[in-house]
Amino acid sequence: MHNIRAELAKQVHRPASWLLLAIAVVQTITFAYIIPYAGSGGPVSRGLDAMLPSGFVSSSIAGLPLFIGALALIFGVLVAGSEYGWETWKTVLAQRPSRLSVYGAKLVTVAVGTFVMVLALMAFSAATSAVIAGIEGRPMAWPGVLDILQGFGAGWLVSTMWGALGVLLAILLRGVALPIGLGLVWMLAIQNLLSAIAAPMLDFIAQLQKGLPGPNAGSLVAAITGPNQAPGVDALVSGGPAALVVTAYLIAFAGIGGWLLRRRDII
């Protein structure tokens, strides 16, 4: 437990953690509410209903397969990779904890961080939707508790998977800059190129997509939100299998990262 407390303390007092959270909230509110509200009534309007309280779960988690997920990946990289950048692995490990106990504490910290992030996204989305409903004079029709919990669970699972990928990349590449760069290239460029260009042309790429983390994260979120215009949210597979694949990736990323950290020298 003391390793978890120590890791949490590092992130709670780190300005970058709160900056990432703020960006996630601002980005979600901007693109799920402010811009669509400003453009409502236009030719490509999302429709006001998506911005009302009944749709706040969808609005808050729709960005997690791609853009907000990228922030979760950066958070994961920072949690593990900064120890290489600042050469603090030696300082921490000389205090006696085993590598795996520190690593486990880092994964818990990433999970706590993504928990807080998804919670904040939902809270701010709910508040914003309530404001819009108030302005438009619409009724405050909130989704059921089960729907909220289901949306929260899916969002937490997806963001934690991206966070775990960030941790793995940080350990694999022993740093911060390259893992963030490569992680973002994968999430924001390669995934989009695969789905928008390669998959329609090559059937095996279309099939391969069904086994990749991004499309499964998008499918899981799509299963909760229904049809959605958000990038990366597409029902390639159904919700149950998508949740299993995302969980499998989370476990695989965590396992490989721990194995690498345990066997490699801390130079």
Place this chain on the structure above:
Amino acid sequence: MNPIETDNLTKHFGTTKAVEKVSLTVRPGEVYGFLGPNGAGKTTTLRMLLGLIRPTSGRLRVLGQEPGPGFLDRVGALIEGPAFYPYLSGRRNLRVLAGHAGVALSRVDEVLDVVDLTERADSRYSTYSLGMKQRLGLAAALLKNPRLLILDEPTNGLDPAGMADMRVTIRKLAADGCTVLLSSHLLAEVEQICDRVGVISRGSLVAETTVAELRAGGTLRVVGAPLDRARSVLTSMIGVHKVIVDGDHLDLEVTPADAARINAELVGSGVEVSELRWREPDFEQTFLQLTGGHHA
């Protein structure tokens, strides 16, 4: 039980032999100086002792335990310069590390006091001078109230006063029963505070001895006239191999106790002796001989 024992400790990075069959012993309560030129394998050896680097072969025991759970329970270390979280204060850094170490937070204030950093403890680490960072590194090493301290170049970056303070602190810790393994490239530092010395060169331990033994082998310098007569007298007195002619003087490989007898013999033989002086050995020269001429 010796606090540190290594047996043929070896580490290869690919084809590079960083450490080759190092067998060293650090005894309880001593300050052991680990001396060697840059790149000789000091830090790699220390990292192996802390379990940060896995040996290619050989064995090591730290406080009687082989690397594994709990083997660093009573070991404090500062390896290759201090490394902390720049956005946290010194105190918060130590609190985080105390959390990892599983020690009471009250210990943080104690170690800050030991290294005289209490006044600046709440400033961000990134604002610390190199000397303050080094002292915080020592504070972190002391968190577990260690029986064994492993310090890698602990006076690096300190001003002369800071170096003197650090040496006093290390000697005090040793006097309190803490064993210290100290790597340094500063010969004078090792000479001043260490009891025994291990000299490493190109990955191999080339000498393990006491500082006193490393200093042994001084010479008696004789300046007299005529020098040829002095040389002739001394050669027949102590042997040709123990008389070294160096310009206008002679260096004799004898002991300080021989000085009076030699003086009497020279004066009795008509040599005017103008100087008769015992010269301590040149520590640096000894080090260079041991390491094959590689500078520290």
